[in-house]
Amino acid sequence: MLTLTVNGMKKEVDVDPGTPLLWVLRDNLGITSVKYTCGIAECGMCTVLIGGEARRSCAIAAGDVQGSAITTIEGLADDHPVKVAWIEQQVPQCGYCQPGIMLQTVDFLSRVPSPSEAQIGEAMDNVICRCGSHPRMKKAIAQAAVLTASQGG
Amino acid sequence: MNDDMTRRSFLKTGSLVLAATAIAGPSGLFNASPVEGASGIPFKPHAFLEIGTYETVTVWVGQTDLGQGTHTGLCMVIADELDAAWETVQVKMALAAEPFKDPLWHAQLTGGSSSFRNRWDLLRTVGAAARQMLVEAAAEQWGIPGTDCVAREGKVFHPDGSSLTYGQLAEAAGKRPVPENPSLKKPKDYQIMGTDRKRLDIPDKVMGKTVYGIDFAMPGMCIAVVARPPRYGARPASHDAKAAMAVTGVVQVVPLEDRIAVCAETTYAAIQGRNALDIKWSDGSSPDLNDETIAAFFKKQLDQPGAVAEESGDAEKALTEAARTLEQSYTLPYLSHAQVEPINCTAHVEKERCRIWMPTQGQTATQETASRLTGLSPEKVEVMTLPAGGGFGLRGEQDAVEDAVLLAKTLDRPVKVIWTREDDFANDRFRPASHSRIRAGLDKDGRVIAWSHKVAAPSVMSRVMPQAVQNGIDPDAVAGIGDMPYSLPNLQVNYVMIDLPVPVGWWRSVGYSCNVFAVESFIDELAHAAGKDPVSFRLEHMEKDSRPYTVLTRLAEKGRWGSPIASGRARGVAVVSCFESVVAHMAEVSVGEKGRITVHRMVCVVDCGTAIYPDAIRAQAEAGVVMGLSTAFHERVRFANGGVKTTNYDGYPVLTISEVPEIEVHIVENPIKAGGIGEPVFPSVTPAVANAVFQATGVRLRDLPFQKDLLLKG
Incomplete structure (x- = not known):
């Protein structure tokens, strides 16, 4: 039996500790906002925050993150600057990649609060969006940075 | 009973009778749209539309929203003609059913950028008919003529300023006969179409609530x-x-x-x-199949005469009479859809x-x-x-x-x-690879007098719609050639059907995704050979003031074509007319010492008829640039040992954020029937870039994805 802390709640799951966190979240805990796409940590759609750090849940054994705080998109407040900016800029097309990208943005902005366009490009260059929402993503990241700063966060 | 019959035979585009089929009730797990006999819904003039007592306007859709904002757009068309209050409008995906079939194609499917252009009259008529019924219901209640009443934002107004809401009128309206020919708005009277509403599906997607x-x-x-x-x-x-x-x-x-x-x-x-x-x-059937054998097979097949797909004038004769002839070949690879949800x-x-x-x-x-x-x-x-x-x-x-x-x-x-991602790459029905050879003749004034174009490509239609393949011609495989936006006196198109075990399927913009690269690259080569400016040369071969003429002219203006440009940079253009829309792109590029191409700016001009939902059109245009550049620089499915060699995104990189240039989108105002958008924004991206690279370096890139070793200096 594993104990995982997801969005502040303790969850017990009866799985092999070697099971990728992605599948435990999706199939055992029903948190399907964490997306399966490549399974080889190439695309960034399964990203969750572990202790605030963006990590690809397809490449993490569930047993290795017992005791860590795991955050999925549901764990961010509805008025979180990243969510507000994503709606304001009308970023998603199909939307499938967005939760992972938004969580990576949260981690990035926590380290680089007012990024330049080049820094955004560098930090977000390892995620895939097949629809091509990138131009809006750039704007939303910049806006989220401004919103975060104005909230004193 | 009579009223019910009328409701069920509500007209659709043209005047064909719409036979609504009763479908099984809700599954309990999903919103189902009862086509008839909905309980508690006082007013359902059509399978697409319900108006409830509590001021709810529900639009039932049968089209799939793959991320283009289609659902919001469909609501905008109906709500505009209905004069609904936008904030009361909600959208629901219907169970598959007869009324949701495409009026022209008689099947329920989402493709060919058809969601609006094949339903343009139908959608508006549904909204307008409902509005008329609500107005008549109010007029009857007040004992005044309907023509004295005005509908606005979910209410019908009496001349004295008092009003009744659609919710209050729903029950009475539901008892009225459905008008066959309600009057439709003039474009100048649109209140919702042409404005930027927030997409209805985005909040759930951002909150992680959408269940894919x-x-x-x-x-x-x-x-x-x-x-x-x-x-x-x-x-x-x-x-x-x-x-x-x-x-x-x-x-x-x-x-x-x-x-x-x-x-x-x-x-x-x-x-x-x-x-x-x-x-x-x-x-397996062909263990020797690999990238090399496939390329060799295409090359060999391109020497076959092929079947004549289009013929106007006498291209062969005109070629012999030309002052100058040119011949070039272009190749495009198999592409994966690589859609993110397996x-x-x-x-x-x-x-x-x-x-x-x-x-x-x-x-x-x-x-x-x-x-x-x-x-x-x-x-x-x-x-x-x-x-x-x-x-x-x-x-x-x-x-x-x-x-x-x-x-x-x-x-x-x-x-x-x-399917796992590996299954997805291995079992995709790929965008067909395509090789083409074009010969053209210029007269002494540098006008194109002959164009003979041969395409060797696999056929999608042979599998999905065999009846569409006549005399060895798959019309999709030659799309974009006979209907190129230029008027040429002598044109011939030949098609060689490639038969390989690699399965092929529809992929964004279908045949145009291949052929427009060849056509728009070659027309640029002809402009150069004629010693003319690429924009002027194209315009000279277009019907003056046609949609492509207007779009290309606007592109030159918005893209500042011909104006001074930063050192090392150059511009290129391309234009396409397809799916009842016209799109043109201008690329601004530079090429580094090691042959690395940087796209600095892309300008896109779109004429898609009535611009129902401008922000979604802009989003699609941005997306077309991103996907186009992705295919220009990266995408190619690899084959080995009789099957697909590409297994995952690490072997099929797609464009990422640092490669995305500044993108400008300009929408031409043209209040005619709405055209397509998802498909048309793609084809002219790659040739615009190739043409700009030629301007920058003098090197023509005729194979996709671009091979940068061709650009190495020295």
């Missing part, structure tokens, strides 16, 4: 992954079912015709079970019905597939269309439907079939 096909779950469901042949035509010679069954969670191993399914309680168990199968596969389908087969939950683009095809496999009539197949993580043409395919239905029958429980 792959996320769907229901009680009793198990999950299946299927080991499919790694080589075309291969079959499993042996496998170890015991080892798969030994994996905790695996419930059954089911051999199917040329593949083996592993069903389990969880996805991970199913994947592990499949890994344990240790299948030995036969060699293919999936959930099926539950019961005695009297079969239910399918799927992010599908092809509802009617899905009903037919499940009907064939279950023996149930197509109406007994309930298709619940779930949100899709991209599609680009692939989601009309039926492979996963077949497996889900067969397995659900075998296991007698609901089964969700999921």
